[in-house]
Amino acid sequence: MSLPSVPGLCFLLSLSGAEAQVAKGPCNRCPLHGSCVNSTHCTCNPGFISGSGKQFFTYPLEICKDIDECKPPISIYCGLNAECKNVEGSFHCRCIPGYALLSGDVQFNNSNENTCQNITSSKTPNGHPELQQIVNNFESLLTNQTFWGAGSKQEVASTASSILQNVESKVLETALRAPGQKIQKVQNSTVAVETRVVSDNCSEEREAFRLHTQMNSMVIHCIDVIQGRAQGPSAVAFVSYASLGNVLNATFFEKADEKDPLYLNSQVVSAAVAPRRNSSLSQSVTLTFQNLKMKPSSRKAFCVYWKITEAGGHWSRDGCFLTQVNQSHTVCNSTHLSSFAVLVAFTSQDEDPVLDIITCVGLGVSLLCLVLAALTFLLCRAIQNTSTSLHLQLSLCLLLAHLLFLTAIDRTQPKVLCAVIAGALHYLYLAAFTWMLLEGLFLFLTARNLTVVNYSSVNKLMKWLRFPVGYGAPAVIVAISAAARPHLYGTPARCWLRLDQGFIWGFLGPVCAIILVNLVFFLSVLWLLRKKLSSLNSEVSTIQNTRMLTLKATAQVLILGCTWCLGVLQVGPAGQVLAYLFTIINSLQGFFIFLVYCLLSQQVRKQYRKWFSDVTKSKSKSEIQTLSSRLGPDLKLSE
Structure with a gap:
């Protein structure tokens, strides 16, 4: 066997050393x-x-x-009368108070090993068996299919509303009668209940309680449980119904549509507090549901609560907001207490393929027009002034916003990236409206100073003011919004602002204010021009140009700004029509800017003709030179 060469041996030694x-x-x-x-x-x-x-x-x-295996998205299920306990690096199951394993062991590993049985002990408060008896009494009623099938839909809704209220009342009364037992937890095959009693004031301002029944859970703040009570115990109850969803199914949804079938994808749960049955909350309650069908589309799921009415009741979305969806669980927030569930549409109610096509085509046209408009504002010297500079910044903001919307609005994962995209869109669209506000201010100052020969004061003011205001003011608004509620940037379906807690007004508020201020500016400009037209005959052309520019800017604000109002008004029977108007007009904003400020401008058209003529002459000259270079010797010979 031959030995390797010296270079080869060195290579092997160095390789082994590197590996070591x-x-x-x-x-x-x-x-x-x-x-x-x-x-x-x-x-x-x-x-x-x-x-x-x-x-x-x-x-x-x-x-x-x-890893906390006892919390979503894992949420280990330990079986009846048991709960999951997390430990470092692992978990185990334990029987709830009042129950014990037949083997005498303290803990077990999974629901298959669950032998938790009710035990009689002097340490067990009397309230615990009483709560179990309440649960057992309602079990037979909830599983009686004949009883539920005998009545009309309205009767079923009324009966279900009565049962939900009775269960909440009896459970809370039982919990308050045994304030010494702070936590009670019972369940059978149909109903699961957990109660918690608070005997003193909240120890911490932000203290919150987590109640868990079966595979569902609720987080409620302590301050909403005691509701300002200085004395006496307060209680909160969380109830899960395993079979009630078969009765109160998706057909009870207030906006159910046969063309868009729905199904219930969770158990029905109830949340209530006592002794004051106040359904409003100072802070939202968080509800986590286990999905009955795995892997639902996040764009098709939405949270609902059972709204009791004179006609019985129905599922409603008011005050309930979808927070997160994964393969196993759905997380919702609610601003009030009631009974809740998760509905899922087989085909999303909020999506229309025609609207998607219109959006893509319209934004594509707008992007092209905005690029052409920006190049025109940069290269056409005949129109370069302060007003054109404002148009340029507006075009750049809309260009970036539309481009980001078209390419990244659906990138909901990871959440941090989606939140950044939503914040960037928030900033860019606010910046576009701020530049429109600066246009209105510039026109107002110009009209007011028409009698002055030197306009340098207006130009100097705008040069000093435009960039700090145009890009600084939106940054301040977005920074405040992000610092106050960063979790509301990005939704499960889109990378945009959430609608819950009024967060969308962080965008609509400034937009509405800018639209109103600009309308005041433009009306003031028209009044000033009308007043000065009769006294400044030598400046008629200047006044008319300013008036035309004002009319264009007014139309710009109406078209670019009021379309967001159409987006807010997409409710009721006319919602579909407004949705189409909003999509068409909003997606063609770039085309409108290019049309008004470029194609309809006589100076720009003249410049376009000049550029086209130069390009044509250059092309013709190039072709002649190319032809002569190829046929030059022949031509000379023929001469």
């Missing part, structure tokens, strides 16, 4: 609860996850944090 260094490096730097893989990477041990979410990593400052 690689193996030594990452494995010595694996974090706590982490281990080495293939001598090249680190990974977190079972029950832990890396801070970055990556399975394999080499970053030396990475950490491995515990």
Whole structure:
């Protein structure tokens, strides 16, 4: 056997040394609860996850944090009369108070090992069996299909509303009669209940309670449980109904449409507090539902509550907002307490393929027109002035906003990226409206100073004011909104502002204010021009040009600004028509700017003709030179 050559041996030694260094490096730097893989990477041990979410990593400052298997999206189910307890790196199941395993063990691993049985003990308060009896009494009623099938739809709704109210009342009364037992939790095959009693004031201002029944949970703030009571206990109850969704199905939705079928994708749950049955909250309650059907489309799911009416009741979306959807769970926020569920549409109610096509085509045309308009404002010297500079900045803001909307509005994952996209769109559209406000201010100052020969004061003011206001004011608004409620940037379906908690008014408020101020500016300009037209015969052309520019700017504000009002008014029977008007007009904003400020401008058309003539002459001259270079010798010979 021949030995390897010296260069080859050196190569092998260096390679093995490099491998030893690689193996030594990452494995010595694996974090706590982490281990080495293939001598090249680190990974977190079972029950832990890396801070970055990556399975394999080499970053030396990475950490491995515990996975809470008892909370969504995992939410281990331990079976009846048991609950999940998280421990570092793992979890276990334990019977709830008043129950114990037949084997005498304290804990078990999964629902298949659940043998939790009711025990009789002097330590168990009397309220616990009483609560179990209430649950058992309603079980037979809820599972009686003959009873529910005998009545009309209105009778079923009325009966269900009465049952929901009775369960809440009896459960809360039972909990308040045993204030010494702060937490009570019982369930059977149909109903699951957890109650919590608060005997004193909230220890912390932001203290919140988490109630868990079956695979559903609720987080409510302590201040909303006690409701300002200085004395006496208060209670909160969370109830899950396993079979009530078969009765109060999606046909009870107030806006049910046969063309767009719905189905209930969660159990029905109820949340209530006592002794004051106040349904309003100072802070939203968070509800987490286990999906009955896995992998629902996030764009098709929405949260509803049971609204009791004189006709019985129905599912309504008022005050309920979708927060998050994954393969196993749906998270909702609500501004009031009631009974809740999650509905899913087989085909999304909010999507229309025709609107999608109109949006894509319209935005494509707008992007092209905005590019042409920006180039015109930059290159056409005949129209370059302060007003044109304002048009240019407006065009650039709309160009970037439309481009980002077209390419990234649907990128809802990861959430941080979606929130950044929503914040960028918020900023760009606000900046566009701010530049429109500056246009109105410039026209007003110009009209007011028409009697002055030197307009330098207006131009100097605008040069000093435009960039700090045009780009600074929107940045301040977005910064305040992001600092106050960063979690409301990005929705499960779109990277835009959420509608809950009035957050959308962080955009619509400034827009409406700008539209109103600009309308006042433009009406004032028209009045000033009408007043000065009779006294300044030598400046008639200047006044008429200013008037025409004002009319164009007014139309611009109406078309670019009022379309957002159409977006807000998409309700009722005319909602579909307004949706089409909003989409068509809003997607063609760039085309409108190019049409008004470029194609309808005599100076710009003259410049376009000049450019076209220069290009034609240059092309003709180039062709003649090319032809003569090819046929030059022949031509000379013929001469």
